[in-house]
Amino acid sequence: MAHLFGPVPSRRLGRSLGVDLIPPKTCPYDCIYCEVGPTTRQTRRRFAYRTDAIIGELTECLRDPAPAPDVITLAGSGEPTLNLGLGRIIEAIKAMSQIPVAVLTNGALLYLPQVRRELAAADLVLPSLDAAREETYLAINRPLPELTLDRLIDGLTAFRREYRGQIWLEVMLIKGINDTEAELVLLRQALGKIAPDKVQLNTVVRPGVEESARPLDTGAMAAAAAFLGGPVEVIAAFDREDMVGSPREDEDLVEMLSRRPMTAPDLAQALGLPLVQVVARLKRLQDSGRISHNRHHDQEFYRHQA
Numbered sequence: 001m002a003h004l005f006g007p008v009p010s011r012r013l014g015r016s017l018g019v020d021l022i023p024p025k026t027c028p029y030d031c032i033y034c035e036v037g038p039t040t041r042q043t044r045r046r047f048a049y050r051t052d053a054i055i056g057e058l059t060e061c062l063r064d065p066a067p068a069p070d071v072i073t074l075a076g077s078g079e080p081t082l083n084l085g086l087g088r089i090i091e092a093i094k095a096m097s098q099i100p101v102a103v104l105t106n107g108a109l110l111y112l113p114q115v116r117r118e119l120a121a122a123d124l125v126l127p128s129l130d131a132a133r134e135e136t137y138l139a140i141n142r143p144l145p146e147l148t149l150d151r152l153i154d155g156l157t158a159f160r161r162e163y164r165g166q167i168w169l170e171v172m173l174i175k176g177i178n179d180t181e182a183e184l185v186l187l188r189q190a191l192g193k194i195a196p197d198k199v200q201l202n203t204v205v206r207p208g209v210e211e212s213a214r215p216l217d218t219g220a221m222a223a224a225a226a227f228l229g230g231p232v233e234v235i236a237a238f239d240r241e242d243m244v245g246s247p248r249e250d251e252d253l254v255e256m257l258s259r260r261p262m263t264a265p266d267l268a269q270a271l272g273l274p275l276v277q278v279v280a281r282l283k284r285l286q287d288s289g290r291i292s293h294n295r296h297h298d299q300e301f302y303r304h305q306a
């Protein structure tokens with residue numbers, strides 16, 4: 001299916017059926033750490049994207065999901081809140097399924113009342129806040145000019161006030177950029193204002209757009225979590241042992257890698273296969289030129305060779 005992927009393993013959500021709501025790398029941001037690559041279409045919210053086709057694929061898929069995913073996640077390779085059909089899609093899912101709906105968003109458009117209203121029917125929204133100082137925000141997220149930090153924080157705060165579901169706010173920590181005590185003090189103040197149900201700390205575990213986007217080590221992540229306090233957890237380590245996925249064929253493996261780079265152990269967990277078997281499949285696909293790999297911070301990541 002063109003707009004659905006998975007179920008795939010998610011560090012935060014379990015087995016997730018992904019729904020791609022937007023063309024690849026269409027986003028109001030151009031984040032330096034983005035694992036999908038540089039933004040090729042940096043845009044505002046101004047178009048509907050294949051809403052009927054997306055709902056049609058979901059209808060077909062959810063007739064008899066086997067096994068059913070833990071969650072249906074609106075996400076993909078671009079910013080899902082750009083799609084003017086967002087509200088219709090959420091409503092359609094809720095009408096046809098009891099599976100919880102999650103939305104992965106950078107939060108940039110939450111200052112728009114219409115976006116907040118459309119997200120109201122979702123069970124879980126996972127926005128981002130990577131900095132609480134304007135200069136740092138601009139350096140990391142590289143947003144459209146009108147998307148200021150104040151607008152982002154005001155949107156997150158308004159959404160918390162109006163929304164009755166769960167908000168899990170992700171903070172991407174980058175070594176030497178937003179991990180200093182001064183930056184974390186400002187982040188702690190902003191988090192207190194926004195009051196999410198959870199704060200989830202991540203770091204750059206997969207290759208990003210810029211080499212300057214470097215990861216923190218385990219000790220530094222734990223220290224940052226302790227400093228921020230409150231409902232904070234570190235999610236950077238991919239250590240769920242009980243997650244298995246349904247894709248078994250090489251085509252499904254290639255499709256997974258077209259969404260984001262993954263290590264061989266990540267893929268072994270996703271496919272529910274022994275690591276040695278996954279490595280053999282990766283070698284075959286690499287020899288055929290369909291995938292490539294590169295080394296990033298002492299790990300080997302595989303990606304689709306376009």
